Amino acid sequence: MAQDEDNGYVNYFEILNLDETAKPGEVRNAYRRKMKDLVHEIAQVEITEERRTHYLLEIAKLNASFYVLRDNDLRNAYWTERNRLIALEKQWSDAVAAGRTDTDQLRREFDSGVRDFLAKYLEEAMLDAGRDRDCVEASNWNAAHERHAYRILRHYRQSLYQKILERLPYYEVTLPVVDWDERRAAVAAIMATRKAG
């Protein structure tokens, strides 16, 4: 389940440990097995604020995986959009690396695409899945979970967006030249000055 965030584009197949050809029945079985394990794990630990956030997110991810992948139309739309964005990211990065100056259109298209993708297939799908009868039955998701989940999912969506953004070409600022030895020295100097002050 850990690899789904590797490139920032949530991969529901990886969350359920399935390959892209998995049939709806396999999706259902994998979801139920994973959810059962997770519910069992939750029952074994003391729930702190941090753990509640973690587990709500894990449940939401499993619910969304099942919700998106069991429906062929939704699954195809999700996978096509995901692959299109990955290709677009590469196209834009390659264009910038090649020194092309007309990359702004690509950037805009990519940026709006990635925001839409994360909003639709991550945040909205996770919330919609929480209202789905099968998901509610397997995960005991309820209105209180949903209330908490709004903030958690927004945070998760933005974290993934930042993750994608961080490996993209710079466009809001010029490419920074960061010397980390100099940065460490700057931090030390600032702390020494502030302390003296």
Next chain:
Amino acid sequence: MAARTARAQEKKVNPDLVAKALAKSVLDGDIVNFRLLLRPFSPARVDTTERFETEKYAYLLPDPEMEGRADFQRCLDSVRRPETWAHIQRELAANRPAQLPSDLLIALGDNAVRAGKYTSAAQAYELLRIRRRMQEEYFRQAEQALDDGDVPKAVLGYRIATGLGYNYAAFPEPLPVVPEFQTRALMLHGDYPEDPAATIGMQAPDVFMRTALGYLLLDAEASARLEERPLAIRLEFLKELVRQQDPEWTAFTARYRETVALMQQFGEQMLSAGGRNGKTGTLADEIEAQRRDDPRRIPEHLLGRAIENGEWWQYLKDLAYCHPAAALFVARQAIGDLEILVPRCAADSPAARALGLVDG
């Protein structure tokens, strides 16, 4: 539209003013002004009707005193560095949002940290995509300082590192974390403590320290970094943190102690109130007795002023705004139909002792 174009055509922008305004924003660590100067409606652009010479933009320019300072001249030199200045001019001439010069942004972020403007620094570093690493470097050096026994430096490092935090759950876009103690204090006291022993100030030392550091550092992960340290070190850290965050803390401790005495006095008056029943006195005596018996003077004394028709939560918000740590040593208390805020901490609380709230 034609008039606007005509006005814009007549406009001449003094490049000296542009350079000085940018240098000032870098020196001030002011990300808002820095971005404004490069935005499409900036007075630094020829194609806008905004002008530096008007009074409303005077705040963007340095005063003579600042212009004479060596650190301002250094910033001005950075702005005028040939490649940076050429980039600025190119961006100001283009009809689109400007790409910000990253060398100036790094300097701006550092100056913002120096000035304690952590949200500004966080935004600058976030744009440069070095925020997390800078945050980690401050944590690392703070922990090193703690290992070396330099608690004030460690606290400063932690405060800067947590100040550089970002809230990705903010709506509609992520925002730097802001120290909203007045809101966080309400969350600490969200549930009425049916058992007085369950209030924050009465918690066992380890539990209390976790709550206190999590609340004051605005970051549970940051406070978790300190959990492995011995209690004595954490207490020293807490004491220094409160000292750095709240220069008026000593004045508050005096009021806190007085309020504790006032509560004892109030309790005694309640006990003896039955004895007064049936006795007649002057109107002045009656009014004075009523004033003494009014429990609202407890939160008033704690805060140092009265809030008209103030509820417990209004007192808590004001108290947390003025003295963030105070929220850890108070509790909600129902008296009849009234609910007030009262001082409450364990008499043997190491934290309360270290912070001068109780004798020890």
